Every structure is written in structure tokens, then in C-alpha cells.
Amino acid sequence: MPPAEDRAERAERILDAAAELLLRAGYRRTTIEDVAERADVGKGTVYLHWKNREELFLAVLLRESVRSLEDLVAALEADPLAARLSRLTEIQYTNVLGRPLLRAGYADDAGTLGKLLPKLHAKLDPRHDEAFVEYLELLAANDLLRADRPARELAVAYQAVLHGFLVGAPPPEPALIADTVAHAFEPAAVSTMRLRAIAPRVGRLFTESVALDRKQLERAY
């Protein structure tokens, strides 16, 4: 009934409910009716926003991913030195560890996400990977990354490192991955000046990457 404005609010409420239940009971055991009840809407209303169950829960994860990248961009604006690979990694690592749903996604926690996992990766990876490689190339062009290997190759190694740290139980300290990444992928000397110079562009890069995701989310609103 309330016009466009409250529609988004309702969508958020449904996503909140879905997120809460997803985390507590897992994908397999969370029904649309549970979600609808918790969000205080009828079951049919959920389908006014998403075309099926899978899309709804993917939206939950997409929103979480968007939020985490928004945090990252904010950190980047607050401190240009966060554009440095090791620092950015530490921020994002901490960020993901603090968001159980994302952590489940990265750590392949099938218990929580069940059959969502494959679909999720199919939906998110390609674009973010691309943006990440661009980021690495930007770093490389400014002597802020090892130059003796192509960025795309370093990206593969980097993903392996990140993944390895995220699945660790208990996850190692953020400082340890920052340190490891610094040594593994950064040149001996990192120019603070150049870092400051590229920080805005890095911020924009991630902002653009996240814009696509956000647009996809808003389709439901």
C-alpha cells in the first residue's frame, strides 16, 4: 500500500529476516514462510520482491557483500594508506571475519549455505575478480606491487593465500595475513606518496564494482 518509498523498507525487512534465519538455521531449514512471518508480511509478498527462494537468499548474501565493500571504500576514504595491498587485505579480512554470512561463503560452510554455495560463486566471482585484477594492475603501475610477475598471476596466488587464512580454525590474527601479504606481494619499498595518489582511484574502482551489485539488489526494491 505505501508507495515506492516503503517498498524498499519492506524489502530490507525481509532481507533482515532471511539473514537472521539463514545464520541461525541454515539455508536448507529456513522456509519462505518463516521469513515472511518474521518480516511480518504474507508469503506472497516475498514473491513480489524476488522470483524464488534462491534469489531471495542470494540477495541476502549480495547485500552483505555490498555492505562489506562499502565499509572498505569508507576505510579507503578515511585513510589513503589503506590502498596498500597488505593494509587493504587486513581490513577486508577483518571485515569478512566479522560477517558470519560472508565467512561462511568464503570458507565453503556447506552446513549454513548448503546448495547456495555453488550458485553464489557463479553469481559474484567474475566481476569482483576482474575489479581486483584491475586494482593489482594499478598498484603494479605505481611500483606498489611486485613487478616480476603479471598481476593476473599474483591474483591467483593472492586468492590462495586469502582463502587459506579464511578457512583456518581458528582464523589467524589479521596482522599475520597483512604481514604475509606485504612480504609476498609488495615491493621492498612502498611509496607513501604514490599510495596517496592512487587511493581515490582505488576507491572509485571498488565503488564502481559494487555499483553493479547494488543495482541488481535494487531491482527487488
Next chain:
Amino acid sequence: MPPAEDRAERAERILDAAAELLLRAGYRRTTIEDVAERADVGKGTVYLHWKNREELFLAVLLRESVRSLEDLVAALEADPLAARLSRLTEIQYTNVLGRPLLRAGYADDAGTLGKLLPKLHAKLDPRHDEAFVEYLELLAANDLLRADRPARELAVAYQAVLHGFLVGAPPPEPALIADTVAHAFEPAAVSTMRLRAIAPRVGRLFTESVALDRKQLERAY
């Protein structure tokens, strides 16, 4: 009936059969009878060697692990420079990738190993981890490892990196992990002389570590 000599041979045959079936059908679907038939012995005979199903299959993995470490020690004897962390990692990484059962173990392939996985880690990790930390400390004492962090901490980071590479699909090139490890954990300059000096001790270290495993295996022979 044939005396002690052929007992070991029979045990090997049973382990061969179990390994083959484990790889083809997975732990859950491989029965003791299948194994016995394939090894051409009666079911009861299997229990003359191992006290239950789980022990049998753990022995399969233990043998595989022993073999891989034997390969490593051999490589170390053939080339002292293999004592270097990055080189040793490359060798062992390649080795593991070439042994599907170990690969399944490291990559937490529950489809193949099923409920064996937790038991396996409980059985193997502690000792090997200990030996590995000793190895790192030996490196550190000879300026062959970064000295700005305790070896035990570097070990955590190292395991994360190794794990990350092993679960990658497809697994990255061995050269890439060697390179990553070299930058992440080795000092800027690695002395070939010192490497040659410690290589025998490194070999001995791993030999001793594997001796315990082998002894445990021989109990069944």
C-alpha cells in the same frame, strides 16, 4: 601360513586394495569384504592386521604420507638446495598433488574420505607440525628464514598459504607457490653455503619424524 616374511607382503597387498577402492569409491562405500576380495584374502585375515575398518584406512593414508616424506628426504639427499623453504615447498606441493589420497586429505575432500578426515588430522598433525616448526627454527638460526617473527607464527601463516594453494581448483602451478613462499617467508638473500650445511640435518629431521609413522605402520605387518 608363510612365516613373517610374507606377512608384510600380504599387509601391503591389503593396503593396495584398500587404497585403490578408497580412491575409486570413497570411504563410505568401500567395505572390508571388497578389500579382502580384491586382496585375495578372507575377511577375517584383514582383522589379523588391523583392529577395525577405520584403522585399516588410516593406515592407507599413513603409508601414503610416509611415502611422500620418503620422496622428500630422497630429494633432499640428491640436492641440498632443496632444504630451502621455497624449494622444499615446491617439491612437497607437487608430491601431494600427484598423490590423490593425500590431496584429498589436505583439501578436505569429504566425498572421498568421509568421516576419516577428522580422525586423520587428529592422528597425523601433532607430530608433523612439531617437526615442521623445528625445521623452521633451524632455518631461522641460519638466516634462511625471516627472523622478525617467531617460527611458530610463521608456521601458522605458512600452513594457511599451503592449504590455500592445495584447495585451489585447478591447483596453481608449483612455481607459483614456490615464488610466493620465497617472498613471504625467506630473507632477501639466502646463503647457498648455509643451505648446504644444514641440508643433512633437515634430512635427518624429517627421517626421524617419519620413522615414528613407519613404526606405527609396521605394527600391522
Next chain:
DNA sequence: GTTTGACCAGATTTCGTATTTGGTCATACG
């Protein structure tokens, strides 16, 4: 003394039934 396979209790699978649930849409409502 060694090996074996028949044997059995307990675990696992099967398969038909009962229940639940994703998704639709005619109706109610504002």
C-alpha cells in the same frame, strides 16, 4: 598356529506414506 567364512547385532538403505514447502493466483482489501 593360521586362515577363513558363517554368523549376528547394529548400522544403513529402501521404499511407500505422511507432511511440509515453494510457488501461484483468485479473492479481499484499501
Next chain:
DNA sequence: CGTATGACCAAATACGAAATCTGGTCAAAC
């Protein structure tokens, strides 16, 4: 009229009892 809803249905899932299989033992065979 346009929006929200929950009764409704087919399909999926959960359940449970019966049938089958399997780990482990041990008396008999060798």
C-alpha cells in the same frame, strides 16, 4: 484499481518400518 494475502496444489522432503548390508567375532577347517 492496484496491492497484499493466504488457501491451494504439485513437487519435494521427512518419516518410519521393513529389508538389506556390513563390521567385527569366533568356532571350525586346514
